[in-house]
Amino acid sequence: MTIDDIMQIPPYSLGKDEKGKILTERLVDLTEHHRENCPEYRAILEAMGYDGRKVRNYKDLPFLPVRLFKELSLKSVPQEEVVKTMTSSGTSGQAVSRIYLDRTTSANQQKAMVKVVSDFTGSGRMPMVILDCPSVVKDRRMFSARGAGILGFSIFGAKKIYALDDEMRLDVDGLAAFLEKYNGRDILLFGFTFMVWQHFYKELLRLKGERITFDLSRGILIHGGGWKKLVSEAVSPEEFHKRLKDVCGLDRIHDYYGMVEQTGCIYMQCEYGHLHASVFSDVIMRRPLDFSECGIGEKGIIQVVSVLPESYPGHSLLTEDEGILLGEDDCPCGRKGKYFEVLGRLKDAEIRGCSDTYAVKFGEKYDG
Amino acid sequence: MNNTEKYNQAFMETFELKAEQLPGLEYQAIPAWDSVGHMGLVAALEDVFDIMMDTDDIIDFSSYEKGMEILSKNYNIKF
Ligand SMILES: [Zn+2]
Numbered sequence: 001m002t003i004d005d006i007m008q009i010p011p012y013s014l015g016k017d018e019k020g021k022i023l024t025e026r027l028v029d030l031t032e033h034h035r036e037n038c039p040e041y042r043a044i045l046e047a048m049g050y051d052g053r054k055v056r057n058y059k060d061l062p063f064l065p066v067r068l069f070k071e072l073s074l075k076s077v078p079q080e081e082v083v084k085t086m087t088s089s090g091t092s093g094q095a096v097s098r099i100y101l102d103r104t105t106s107a108n109q110q111k112a113m114v115k116v117v118s119d120f121t122g123s124g125r126m127p128m129v130i131l132d133c134p135s136v137v138k139d140r141r142m143f144s145a146r147g148a149g150i151l152g153f154s155i156f157g158a159k160k161i162y163a164l165d166d167e168m169r170l171d172v173d174g175l176a177a178f179l180e181k182y183n184g185r186d187i188l189l190f191g192f193t194f195m196v197w198q199h200f201y202k203e204l205l206r207l208k209g210e211r212i213t214f215d216l217s218r219g220i221l222i223h224g225g226g227w228k229k230l231v232s233e234a235v236s237p238e239e240f241h242k243r244l245k246d247v248c249g250l251d252r253i254h255d256y257y258g259m260v261e262q263t264g265c266i267y268m269q270c271e272y273g274h275l276h277a278s279v280f281s282d283v284i285m286r287r288p289l290d291f292s293e294c295g296i297g298e299k300g301i302i303q304v305v306s307v308l309p310e311s312y313p314g315h316s317l318l319t320e321d322e323g324i325l326l327g328e329d330d331c332p333c334g335r336k337g338k339y340f341e342v343l344g345r346l347k348d349a350e351i352r353g354c355s356d357t358y359a360v361k362f363g364e365k366y367d368g
Numbered sequence: 369m370n371n372t373e374k375y376n377q378a379f380m381e382t383f384e385l386k387a388e389q390l391p392g393l394e395y396q397a398i399p400a401w402d403s404v405g406h407m408g409l410v411a412a413l414e415d416v417f418d419i420m421m422d423t424d425d426i427i428d429f430s431s432y433e434k435g436m437e438i439l440s441k442n443y444n445i446k447f
Contacts, residue, residue, distance in 0.1 A: 086401070
């Protein structure tokens with residue numbers, strides 16, 4: 001099955017066996033493709049003693065630690081075919097990942113994302129409020145994770161406004177006028193979890209004290225980026241949802257999990273609060289001691305695989321996040337595939353321990 | 369202005385091009401027609417023709433000619 005065939009499959013329609021077969025075939029092909037076209041990747045596979053003939057299942061394929069994209073410039077296409085470079089967010093002074101996209105990979109990322117998100121929001125486009133500032137997409141050749149997220153979701157917006165100015169202040173009048181204009185219609189809101197809380201929710205709460213309120217009961221909020229920055233505020237996902245509902249009536253709220261290294265393959269949260277893997281990607285929870293696969297309900301490090309990356313060898317990656325597989329093919333929402341929960345980032349010491357294990361297991365040392 | 373002129377103008381204003389540069393133009397072939405520029409073009413076309421395009425059509429809109437085909441086939445705009 002070619003990537004174009006895979007892109008035609010409804011994202012949550014395949015059960016374990018069928019999906020496993022398609023993933024195995026595609027991911028083995030991608031491993032071979034990157035081995036041929038990315039010298040650094042080839043060297044890594046050789047150091048691991050990788051033998052493609054022994055692979056029976058995509059779960060047997062090697063995975064790269066995500067931080068390798070911070071240390072090496074990994075691409076499987078000539079530089080002149082790169083149309084877009086994405087960078088991970090990182091605090092200043094920290095190394096950032098660089099992900100190189102050619103036309104095909106970039107287009108497939110957008111297609112996959114549309115299929116995945118449409119399953120939750122419907123395929124129609126909606127007036128859209130971006131809960132961020134316009135300057136985040138200013139540098140068009142070089143996208144941050146935030147910029148890439150906004151850009152990817154922009155396709156769902158028929159008319160768009162940025163709710164914040166470049167000083168992160170809520171544009172109260174602009175938002176009021178926008179909501180007035182599209183009164184009675186569903187409104188899509190998109191932003192990063194921390195930004196939504198810090199610069200949107202808190203401002204709405206303050207305004208409510210001044211008797212200025214917004215009705216977002218027709219809103220659908222999609223947010224991602226993780227809860228790490230909200231830990232200090234002691235905000236749980238349940239609390240986040242409840243407080244937003246209290247302040248503006250917003251009730252359709254979907255968190256998502258995703259990373260710039262596998263843009264397009266996002267894991268959307270369903271009505272039951274579960275993150276779902278689509279047919280375009282999968283998660284495998286691994287035990288930190290030996291990287292064996294965890295069972296359902298067992299905490300592990302999240303490996304992500306994606307059928308999309310052709311221009312860089314990022315089809316099988318070990319993240320630095322912990323998660324729990326909750327089940328497969330039997331979520332009450334009716335979507336097939338794995339569903340899971342993300343617990344958050346590993347601590348630095350755990351990441352170091354993990355790269356030591358990785359070194360022992362694969363005979364190479366990559367500690368960043 | 370007829371529909372072809374409106375269509376061309378949306379391209380020319382979004383990407384700062386002249387009419388003679390449009391035939392054969394493909395998505396990602398010039399820096400201005402990147403994914404950001406693409407959404408700008410869609411917004412300009414939606415305004416000038418008073419339509420709302422489907423996400424699938426936005427994705428399939430891969431060249432100047434393909435765009436015309438999509439608009440005439442799915443949005444009943446005659447060129
Ligand atoms: Zn579900």
